[in-house]
Amino acid sequence: MNLKEWIFTxxxxxxxxxxxxGSLAAFAVAGIMALLMRAELSAIGxxxxxxxxxxxxxxxxxxxxxxxxxxxxxxxxxxANFCIPLMxxxxxxxxxxxxxxxxxxxxxxxxxxxxxxxxPDPPDIMWTGYPPYSTITTxxxxxxxxxxxxxxxxxxxxxxxxxxxxxxxxxxxxxLNKLNIFVWCTLGAFVLQLIFVPVLxxxxxxxxxxxxxxxxxxxxxxxxxxxxxxxxxWFYSHPAVYVIFLPFIGVVFEVISSHARSAVFNxxxxxxxxxxxxxxxxxxxxxxxxxxxxMADWLRIGQMVTTLMISIPVGxxxxxxxxxxxxxSIAFTTPMMYALGVVFLFLIGGLTGIPLAVxxxxxxxxxxxxxxxxxxxxxxxxxxxxxxxxxxxxxxxFTGRMYxxxxxxxxFWLTFLGSNIVFWIMMDIGVQGxxxxxxxxxxxxxxEHAHQWMTAGAVILGLGFAIAVLNWIIxxxxxxxxxxxxxxxxxLEWTTVSPPPHGNWPSPPSVSEDWHPYAxxxx
Amino acid sequence: xxxxxxxxxxxxxxxAVLGGMLAAPSWAADTSQAALQKINDPxxxxxxxxxxxxxxxxxxxxxxxxxxxxxxxxxxxTAENQVGASPTLSPAAAVAWVVIPxxxxxxxxxxxxxxxxxxxxxxxxxxxxxLEVKLESGMYSWDYTYPNGVRTQNQLVVPAGKPVMLRMxxxxxxHSHYIPDFRVKEDSMPGRVTYLWFYPEKPGxxxxxxxxxxxxxxxxMAGRIIVKSADEYAAWMKQEEIQFAAxxxxxxxxxxKTGQPAAKPKKT
Numbered sequence: 001m002n003l004k005e006w007i008f009t010x011x012x013x014x015x016x017x018x019x020x021x022g023s024l025a026a027f028a029v030a031g032i033m034a035l036l037m038r039a040e041l042s043a044i045g046x047x048x049x050x051x052x053x054x055x056x057x058x059x060x061x062x063x064x065x066x067x068x069x070x071x072x073x074x075x076x077x078x079x080a081n082f083c084i085p086l087m088x089x090x091x092x093x094x095x096x097x098x099x100x101x102x103x104x105x106x107x108x109x110x111x112x113x114x115x116x117x118x119x120p121d122p123p124d125i126m127w128t129g130y131p132p133y134s135t136i137t138t139x140x141x142x143x144x145x146x147x148x149x150x151x152x153x154x155x156x157x158x159x160x161x162x163x164x165x166x167x168x169x170x171x172x173x174x175x176l177n178k179l180n181i182f183v184w185c186t187l188g189a190f191v192l193q194l195i196f197v198p199v200l201x202x203x204x205x206x207x208x209x210x211x212x213x214x215x216x217x218x219x220x221x222x223x224x225x226x227x228x229x230x231x232x233x234w235f236y237s238h239p240a241v242y243v244i245f246l247p248f249i250g251v252v253f254e255v256i257s258s259h260a261r262s263a264v265f266n267x268x269x270x271x272x273x274x275x276x277x278x279x280x281x282x283x284x285x286x287x288x289x290x291x292x293x294x295m296a297d298w299l300r301i302g303q304m305v306t307t308l309m310i311s312i313p314v315g316x317x318x319x320x321x322x323x324x325x326x327x328x329s330i331a332f333t334t335p336m337m338y339a340l341g342v343v344f345l346f347l348i349g350g351l352t353g354i355p356l357a358v359x360x361x362x363x364x365x366x367x368x369x370x371x372x373x374x375x376x377x378x379x380x381x382x383x384x385x386x387x388x389x390x391x392x393x394x395x396x397x398f399t400g401r402m403y404x405x406x407x408x409x410x411x412f413w414l415t416f417l418g419s420n421i422v423f424w425i426m427m428d429i430g431v432q433g434x435x436x437x438x439x440x441x442x443x444x445x446x447x448e449h450a451h452q453w454m455t456a457g458a459v460i461l462g463l464g465f466a467i468a469v470l471n472w473i474i475x476x477x478x479x480x481x482x483x484x485x486x487x488x489x490x491x492l493e494w495t496t497v498s499p500p501p502h503g504n505w506p507s508p509p510s511v512s513e514d515w516h517p518y519a520x521x522x523x
Numbered sequence: 524x525x526x527x528x529x530x531x532x533x534x535x536x537x538x539a540v541l542g543g544m545l546a547a548p549s550w551a552a553d554t555s556q557a558a559l560q561k562i563n564d565p566x567x568x569x570x571x572x573x574x575x576x577x578x579x580x581x582x583x584x585x586x587x588x589x590x591x592x593x594x595x596x597x598x599x600x601t602a603e604n605q606v607g608a609s610p611t612l613s614p615a616a617a618v619a620w621v622v623i624p625x626x627x628x629x630x631x632x633x634x635x636x637x638x639x640x641x642x643x644x645x646x647x648x649x650x651x652x653x654l655e656v657k658l659e660s661g662m663y664s665w666d667y668t669y670p671n672g673v674r675t676q677n678q679l680v681v682p683a684g685k686p687v688m689l690r691m692x693x694x695x696x697x698h699s700h701y702i703p704d705f706r707v708k709e710d711s712m713p714g715r716v717t718y719l720w721f722y723p724e725k726p727g728x729x730x731x732x733x734x735x736x737x738x739x740x741x742x743x744m745a746g747r748i749i750v751k752s753a754d755e756y757a758a759w760m761k762q763e764e765i766q767f768a769a770x771x772x773x774x775x776x777x778x779x780k781t782g783q784p785a786a787k788p789k790k791t
Contacts, residue, residue, distance in 0.1 A: 052739050126736050132713060133696040133738055220714020226697065227715070260598060262607030269621045292699060292734075293710045294717040297647055304639055308632035315628045316621065318587065323620075325594035328607035332599070340595060347587055351580040355573065358639035360646050363719075364569055364706035367699060367734035431573075433703025435734045438742035443730055488604075520606040 010096035011502050012081050015103045017398060019077030020391070022103075022110050024469060026069030027384075029114060031462060033062035038422075038458040041451045044442055052439040056124040057139075059437060061116055063127035064144070067240070068151045069110050071379065074387050075247035076155065076193070077106060080162055080186045082398055086493035086500065087180045087517070089171025089509045094164040098157055105154035112147045119143065126437065128237075129204065131218040131229050135211040145208040152197045159190035171492070173511040180491060180517045181257075181264055181271065185250030188275045189243045192282055200236035203229055230293055234286040242282045244379060246275060248386035249317055249346075252339045255389045256324055258489040259336035263518035265323025269316055277313025281306060291362040300359040307357035314350055318343075333487075334408030338389035341416055342382045349377030352427060367437075370430025373423045381419045388415075388468055395475065396482030400499040403475035407467055414464030421457030425450050491517040562686060563645040564722040569706040572642050576635060583631075646707070649720045653686040660691065660698035660711045662737060663744040672771075673763045677746035679731070681723050682756035688720040699735035702748060708734050723750040 006014060036058050039048050049055060081099065085092055093099050116122045123129075124139040134141050166179070166187055207229065209215040216222035218229050257264050264270060287295055287303035321343055330336065352374045355361045365371060395403050429450045434441065441447060485494040496505050598607070612620065656679065657668040667675045667689075681687045691700060691711035701708035705721035723729075733744035751759060 052742065056739065056741075124739070128736075130697055130736070133736070136696070137738070220712075225714065226712045260607055261600075261605070262598075262609050263611075265609070266612055266617050266620050268617065273621050273625075292708050294712065294715055297643075301640055301643060304643075305632070305636050308636055309629070311632055312625055312628045315624055319620065319624055322587065322591050322594065324609075325591065325598060327609040328594070328598040329600040329605040330595060330598045340591075343591055344588060347584050351584045354580050354635065355576045358572075358576070358635060358642075360565070360639050360642035361569065361573055361576065363565075363646060363708060364573075364703070366708065367701070433701075433730070433732075435701060435732055437736045440742045442743070443732060443745040488606075522604075522606055 008100070010092070010100050012085050012093045012096065012099060013398065013500060013504075015099050016078045016081030016083075018103045019073050019081060019106060022107055023070045023074040023078060026065050026073070026110050026113070027465075028469070030062050030065040030070060031465060033058040033065075035458055035462055037062065038455040040439065041441070042455040043452075044445060044448055045440060053124055053139075055439040056126075056437075057116065057122045060123055060126055060144075061113070064147065065110075065113050066380070067127060067244070068148065069113050071244045071248075071383055071387070072151075072155065072240070073106055073110075075244060075251075076158060076186065076189055077103070079182070079247060079251060079387075079390055079394075080158070080190075082394065083180075083493060084162060084165060084183055084186060085169070086397075086496070086504060087183050087491060088166060088169060088174055089492050089505075089511070090165060090169035091503045091505075091508070093161050094169055095161050098161050102154045102158045102161070105150055105157075109147055109151035109154060112143065112150065116143065128233060129207060129229075130233075131207055131210065131226060134207050135218065141211050142208050145204040148204045149201055152201050155193050156197055159193045162186065162190050163194075171509050171511065173513075173515070174492075177268070177271075178511075178516055180250075181253040181267070181275075182247065182250035184271050184275050185246040185253075188279045189246040191279055192239045192243050192246075196236040196239045196283065199232055200240075203232035203236070206232075227290070227293060227295070230290055231286070234289040235283070238286040238289060239282040241379070242278050244383055246278060248342075248383045249321075251386045251390035251393075252321065252342045253324070254491070255335045255339040255393045256321060256343075257518050258393065258487045258491070259333055259339070260325055260328035260330045261488065261520045262324050262326075262328030263516070263520065265320050265326065267320075267518070270320035274313045274317035274320060277316070278310070281310055281313065285310060288357060288359075288362070291359040292366045304357060304359050308354070310357075311350075311354065318347070318350070331487075333392075334403065334405055334412060335389045335392035337409060337412045338385045338392065341412065342385045342389065345377055345385060345416075345419070346382035349374060349382050352377065365431060367435055368430035369426045369434045369436055372436050373425075373427030373430055376419075376423045376426070381423060384465075385415070388412075391472065393487070394493070395472065396486050397493060397498050397500070399476040399479070400482055401475055401479035402482045402486070403471050403479060407471045411464045411467035411471060414460055414467065416464075418457045418459070418461030418464055422454045422461060425454050425457070488520070489517075490515065490519050490521065562650055562722055563648075564724070565642065565646045566704075566706040566721065568642045568645050572638055575638070579631070579635070646719075649688045649718070650686045653688050653720065654681060655688045655690065656681075658689045658691040658700060658711065659694055660700065660733075661694040662696060663733070663740045665700065665731060665744075665746045669760075669763075671760075671764060671767075673760070673767045675763075677731075678749060679746070680749045680751060680756065680759055682753045683723055683726050683750050684753065686720055686722050688718060691717050691719070696737045697735045698733050698737045698744070701732050701734035702729055703732070704729040705748075710735050723748070726750045726752050726755075 009015060040055055119140060121138055121140045123141060123144045125134040125137060125141060125144060129144055166183060206217045210218055216224040218224045218226055220226060253264055284306045285303055287299050288307045291300055356371065356374060392403060392408060429447045434444055434447050482498050484498050492509060495509060655670060659666045665677050667679050689700060693711040693713050697710055697712050699708050699710045702721060707719050707721050709717050709719040711717055727750050729748040731746040731748055733741055
């Protein structure tokens, strides 16, 4: 095993593992940013830095890197690359070299994002980059634009690759209704990426043109309009939530079904109602990010209805998950603990989003810690738990070794406890008026205790995540050798050896008439 | 009002679907409201609707969580080679499991939307008898201009019992004039005029804070709303008018009251 082989690999599994390593590195850096922010907020007044710009740069890095450098690449990079060809019985993806290009571009993007700390004028424009501030700041807006463009491009070519792979490279007998839920979810996510990433690319290109080339797309003094950017940005970035949500809930379906040895409840409801419904609605709800931005009243009311209707496909998927547990046979392994954690935490995250769909209620809680708590329950807690569940679940397959159950469960309980402390308190003080993106909160002294509790919770949370990552590193190097199918799953990726060789199977797999990825056999 | 009739009808229909199970207290309050013909204070409506929605989502959440917990506890694997024994759905059952949940979710959605719309109209329909103040926000201060030309900074003095409307714009980046006590905020930006209104019923002091990231000192962009009784307000305004007239007479820039010394006043 040498480095050159890994860098120039076209094997989808190795490309996937490169994505995993890069995204976990990004996760570590962005997580440290979160801890720095919590340390700064542990008391009123300057604590660990006296310069608010430092705080704003941490905040920018935390948001941008967690979403663009960790969650999207881990889900649509690692899981999609590693699992999809194995799940559909293919030797590799349709365009292996294009696949290698996309992981290289991803590394360029991550290096650009991390270089933030080594340039004299780091971007301080939040991951949203709203003008006019992003066009007048001394921070480096171009860095932001290029990071987004490169990661977006990597994602687009990945999308083309996987849509082609699933359309043309399924093993004989694997019909569309026999695809794993995760494959369906990822297809949905890539369809959304292909439609909406170009819009984000346009938006971030235009702010850099405004700032450096003297154009006036967003400058009202010269005929531009400030709100246009926000519309373009959220026209992508709300669907981006589903680009993260769909694959992560897909992972949870795989994990729960495998460890409960139970077929996914009402498969077609989940695929066509749940995934299909989300893909259809994803592009009609972005205005709920602009409820207090000064949009036209009729648009705010119209998108209130579409936003509330998101509860339908999401609710169907929750019924699918909970129904899968009915009369099942659950082994409480570490991946299963994380997956069950997602069910409960996503319930909190999803339901607390309902008031945020209503513009009149949002007028009070928009841009407060309530919103931050809500989307961290959805993305940071449920999303990251799902990614962790997936890594533990496929760990024996992609490393050929086992992790340690004790440390795995300890890590789970610490993260579960820590995240509830942090984000529950966050929502609570948000409703009382604590605004987000504050370096200091001198005029809200009543929230100091809550902030201290959150800082303590963040330390527990960070410890839990660190234990999980160490568990993987140690397990991958010297864990006991794993069986080919430790969970007893009929899904195709478990039919090859662990770890699978280049080409996945010695001869292409074939499936019988009654095979289904969720048909668990007795005995 | 026409809009309220439509939303009222939707609410009744969806409430009937739910069998009055969720959020029962909302109708009683509404009929008395129509009879009273007074100012619909959005902050009170907000508290009411917020509580109602929180009760709804708590009930839904607890139901889902209990069912999940029950399934999980009952399904512990007892033998190494055991597999799940869930029944296969018949085609009719599979369809019912889609149609019935859609029906329930949609009625909750429409019910919430209708309530939200009614409250939205209260937030956006400003009473005719009001104090209208212009607000120009900037890095990092709130500059208020009263109808008679009096200007204040970071401090808005208003009479109790009279609705206050702010017409807002910004001279640089985005800002959001957020008054937690009055449950309202709206962004201000260059090139557009936005508005909000609130109803200060009783004398008191309220924090104003910026809720849209506007630059390095965003966290320090704060002000106060001081609600005075009508008499005290009139006396205060008289004082300000005299100062304002004096300042205008000497042709100096209009007097600017600074509530918080940290902020630098900028000329418009």
